[in-house]
Amino acid sequence: MNLKSRVCDLLEIEKPIVLAGMGGASNPALAAAVSNAGGLGVLGAAACGPRQLRAWIRETRELTDKPFGVDTLLPASVRRANYDDLEGPTPADLLPDRQAFARAFMQQEGLAPLPTEAMQEQKEPDGPPLFTKEFFEAQMEVIIQERVPVYASGLGNPGPWMDALRANGSKVMAVVGAVRHAIQVKSSGLDIIVAQGHDGGGHNSPVGTMALIPQVVDAVGDTPVLGAGGISDGRGVAAALMLGAEGVWIGSAFLASKEANIFDFQKQAIVDATEEGTSVSRTVTGKPARIIRSKWTEHWLREDVEPLPMPYQGAVSGPVMAAANREGRGDINPGFAGQGIGMIKAVRPAKEIFDELVSGAEKALSRTTNLIG
Numbered sequence: 001m002n003l004k005s006r007v008c009d010l011l012e013i014e015k016p017i018v019l020a021g022m023g024g025a026s027n028p029a030l031a032a033a034v035s036n037a038g039g040l041g042v043l044g045a046a047a048c049g050p051r052q053l054r055a056w057i058r059e060t061r062e063l064t065d066k067p068f069g070v071d072t073l074l075p076a077s078v079r080r081a082n083y084d085d086l087e088g089p090t091p092a093d094l095l096p097d098r099q100a101f102a103r104a105f106m107q108q109e110g111l112a113p114l115p116t117e118a119m120q121e122q123k124e125p126d127g128p129p130l131f132t133k134e135f136f137e138a139q140m141e142v143i144i145q146e147r148v149p150v151y152a153s154g155l156g157n158p159g160p161w162m163d164a165l166r167a168n169g170s171k172v173m174a175v176v177g178a179v180r181h182a183i184q185v186k187s188s189g190l191d192i193i194v195a196q197g198h199d200g201g202g203h204n205s206p207v208g209t210m211a212l213i214p215q216v217v218d219a220v221g222d223t224p225v226l227g228a229g230g231i232s233d234g235r236g237v238a239a240a241l242m243l244g245a246e247g248v249w250i251g252s253a254f255l256a257s258k259e260a261n262i263f264d265f266q267k268q269a270i271v272d273a274t275e276e277g278t279s280v281s282r283t284v285t286g287k288p289a290r291i292i293r294s295k296w297t298e299h300w301l302r303e304d305v306e307p308l309p310m311p312y313q314g315a316v317s318g319p320v321m322a323a324a325n326r327e328g329r330g331d332i333n334p335g336f337a338g339q340g341i342g343m344i345k346a347v348r349p350a351k352e353i354f355d356e357l358v359s360g361a362e363k364a365l366s367r368t369t370n371l372i373g
């Protein structure tokens with residue numbers, strides 16, 4: 001048995017298993033470990049300013065001579081600087097109220113705010129404000145200048161950058177959560193579509209993984225599809241292939257790796273969680289994202305307060321998450337994760353996780369052939 005598909009030829013990898021770009025968590029060490037193991041490591045660069053992004057790309061090239069990718073967000077609904085055309089209070093008007101709400105939560109939880117200088121150090125001094133259109137565009141410039149082997153858009157359509165990416169020979173993929181989005185991104189002429197269902201960690205779809213994959217596969221004809229969302233062991237890999245995917249895009253299973261760039265208390269939260277441990281919430285980025293349930297997510301629900309849209313909610317949650325991180329508060333910032341985390345029982349090296357995904361998929365696929373009489 002040798003797990004293989006045309007995605008392997010397209011991406012020049014041995015096994016059709018791709019590390020999902022997880023913002024901050026999929027760092028050069030993790031991406032390189034997955035690429036070196038025979039898959040494709042993808043940097044989770046969503047929140048990297050242009051300078052850090054360039055440094056990460058170069059560091060990954062030091063750690064592997066295999067292909068790797070970069071994932072950023074290209075959300076269509078994030079506008080330039082202001083929301084002048086909206087009626088009623090704008091998100092900017094509501095920001096002070098929501099920040100006061102967040103400060104009251106911090107006080108209740110005994111979280112001391114980080115000094116302003118420490119918060120500012122987290123931003124690149126001359127860079128564009130986080131999660132604005134200008135920010136996403138500055139990232140794309142670096143990706144094109146650095147000629148990355150693979151570009152993945154985690155939200156939105158890479159269409160406007162296709163010519164430049166193609167001129168570099170970069171392969172392009174996009175993550176979608178609905179058939180109509182799959183059809184939109186296919187029209188840009190990209191190479192691979194990732195169908196990520198509701199089970200997945202981070203920004204995700206209202207449609208379940210099992211239902212989404214075959215419907216995207218049917219809609220996009222010849223374009224290969226990677227299945228994603230809740231796939232955390234070899235049986236899930238095999239299932240995605242049975243549904244017509246030609247590979248998988250896996251996040252949470254690699255979060256509980258030695259290499260992943262998250263706090264140890266967050267890795268422990270994954271190991272401790274069950275399949276019921278997550279919920280979909282807008283309280284961190286402003287867009288619906290699957291996250292491990294926490295005092296922060298539950299507080300908004302209990303108080304019945306509506307989070308702001310992206311990018312404003314980041315200015316509300318940022319100081320709370322930073323303070324929680326400094327104090328190791330897994331009850332407040334356990335992080336994004338998918339519903340497959342109930343299967344994750346230990347923190348292990350990424351290569352071990354990768355090899356087990358491959359062997360588990362091969363075993364599950366061979367068992368399936370025995371089911372036919």
Ligand SMILES: Cc1cc2nc3c(=O)[nH]c(=O)nc-3n(C[C@H](O)[C@H](O)[C@H](O)COP(=O)(O)O)c2cc1C
Binds near residue numbers: 023228338
């Ligand atoms: C911690 C975390 C961070 C994520 N950040 C991003 C991101 O920055 N960009 C993106 O395209 N997707 C992001 N995602 C979604 C993943 O790329 C992927 O689609 C998802 O992890 C798949 O589901 P799984 O976690 O069940 O494997 C994130 C997911 C997690 C768990």
